[in-house]
Amino acid sequence: xxxxxxxxxxxxxxxxxxxxxxxxxxxxxxxxxxxxxxxxxxxxxxxxxxxxxxxxxxxxxxxxxxxxxxxxxxxxxxxxxxxxxxxxxxxxxxxxxxxxxxxxxxxxxxxxxxxxxxxxxxxxxxxxxxxxxxxxxxxxxxxxxxxxxxxxxxxxxxxxxxxxxxxxxxxxxxxxxxxxxxxxxxxxxxxxxxxxxxxxxxxxxxxxxxxxxxxxxxxxxxxxxxxxxxxxxxxxxxxxxxxxxxxxxxxxxxxxxxxxxx
Amino acid sequence: xxxxxxxxxxxxxxxxxxxxxxxxxxxxxxxxxxxxxxxxxxxxxxxxxxxxxxxxxxxxxxxxxxxxxxxxxxxxxxxxxxxxxxxxxxxxxxxxxxxxxxxxxxxxxxxxxxxxxxxxxxxxxxxxxxxxxxxxxxxxxxxxxxxxxxxxxxxxxx
Numbered sequence: 001x002x003x004x005x006x007x008x009x010x011x012x013x014x015x016x017x018x019x020x021x022x023x024x025x026x027x028x029x030x031x032x033x034x035x036x037x038x039x040x041x042x043x044x045x046x047x048x049x050x051x052x053x054x055x056x057x058x059x060x061x062x063x064x065x066x067x068x069x070x071x072x073x074x075x076x077x078x079x080x081x082x083x084x085x086x087x088x089x090x091x092x093x094x095x096x097x098x099x100x101x102x103x104x105x106x107x108x109x110x111x112x113x114x115x116x117x118x119x120x121x122x123x124x125x126x127x128x129x130x131x132x133x134x135x136x137x138x139x140x141x142x143x144x145x146x147x148x149x150x151x152x153x154x155x156x157x158x159x160x161x162x163x164x165x166x167x168x169x170x171x172x173x174x175x176x177x178x179x180x181x182x183x184x185x186x187x188x189x190x191x192x193x194x195x196x197x198x199x200x201x202x203x204x205x206x207x208x209x210x211x212x213x214x215x216x217x218x219x220x221x222x223x224x225x226x227x228x229x230x231x232x233x234x235x236x237x238x239x240x241x242x243x244x245x246x247x248x249x250x251x252x253x254x255x256x257x258x259x260x261x262x
Numbered sequence: 263x264x265x266x267x268x269x270x271x272x273x274x275x276x277x278x279x280x281x282x283x284x285x286x287x288x289x290x291x292x293x294x295x296x297x298x299x300x301x302x303x304x305x306x307x308x309x310x311x312x313x314x315x316x317x318x319x320x321x322x323x324x325x326x327x328x329x330x331x332x333x334x335x336x337x338x339x340x341x342x343x344x345x346x347x348x349x350x351x352x353x354x355x356x357x358x359x360x361x362x363x364x365x366x367x368x369x370x371x372x373x374x375x376x377x378x379x380x381x382x383x384x385x386x387x388x389x390x391x392x393x394x395x396x397x398x399x400x401x402x403x404x405x406x407x408x409x410x411x412x413x414x415x416x417x418x419x420x
Contacts, residue, residue: 054280057280111359
């Protein structure tokens with residue numbers, strides 16, 4: 001089972017993401033953006049890690065979205081292979097139009113706007129541990145395949161542009177109706193509160209992660225590879241079988257590929 | 263009055279170079295795009311003041327770093343040179359940075375006459391061919407703008 005961890009100029013989480021992939025029993029390698037794109041087809045799944053591809057020039061993710069490897073990833077997504085985009089990887093998937101519906105740029109990840117008591121209290125880059133509620137059905141999405149609806153994970157974010165918006169209300173309605181909202185920012189008890197600090201970036205409907213209609217492509221702003229090992233967690237955060245909750249995302253990918261093969 | 267402050271880099275502009283490279287190498291604009299340049303535009307609305315030159319000097323001192331940037335100021339209409347298609351890109355959702363600039367000018371620097379600040383990027387596209395405006399529109403929609411948060415307009419040159 002081979003996973004390609006895609007590296008663009010400016011990606012900066014590829015090594016820890018590859019460690020997470022390998023810890024979950026998958027083989028993997030870092031795949032540079034300028035390798036022949038047809039070599040991507042040999043892999044069973046893909047992770048686009050976080051960072052600042054092309055220094056976020058023009059806007060986060062848009063330059064990387066024009067690279068030939070992204071056209072190949074679009075084809076592999078249509079073939080049902082799993083793709084997980086983390087943070088900048090999510091921004092690239094949105095700018096390439098692979099998320100949310102595969103039919104063009106239907107969303108934007110705009111600058112963070114933190115609102116409390118109806119007032120803007122902060123804007124821009126923010127780095128913090130967040131609570132995420134898994135809002136999709138079990139087995140709905142490749143990156144949360146083994147999570148039940150309502151389970152809560154503690155995973156950190158670190159971004160300036162994670163405020164998911166759309167110019168078309170129907171896009172958000174369709175995401176809700178089709179069960180494509182995978183993770184929402186929530187309180188420790190799992191309540192969805194639209195204000196900061198629960199909603200860390202002002203994202204519509206507290207959305208932290210979404211999948212495509214088929215469920216094989218997941219984009220999420222939080223960094224599961226930074227909550228993978230127990231030693232990465234704050235001392236009072238709950239461990240999952242001795243690991244951090246971020247491991248579940250990579251375990252899910254492995255399970256998704258195994259079951260798809262059967 | 264509206265003070266238009268255009269700011270561009272003296273040093274090489276990596277962002278403009280990246281846009282040019284992406285258009286040429288990845289998006290099929292070889293032989294169409296000759297060059298791409300970028301300017302920052304701040305449109306600052308102010309009450310009329312007795313000494314506008316002094317206000318403009320103060321604004322440029324605060325908003326321009328002359329070690330790396332050049333600037334040009336016009337009051338009223340926006341003045342741009344010919345030879346390119348200027349595409350003005352701004353946010354249609356709330357622009358937090360523009361609000362921060364206004365707050366800085368009014369609350370920290372005491373420029374109480376400032377009413378509003380609007381921010382945009384002007385992409386100056388040097389295009390060969392018959393219909394440069396429609397090429398510029400295509401480039402804006404394919405690369406420069408995400409319509410879920412941005413808007414654009416082609417600035418007509420005089």
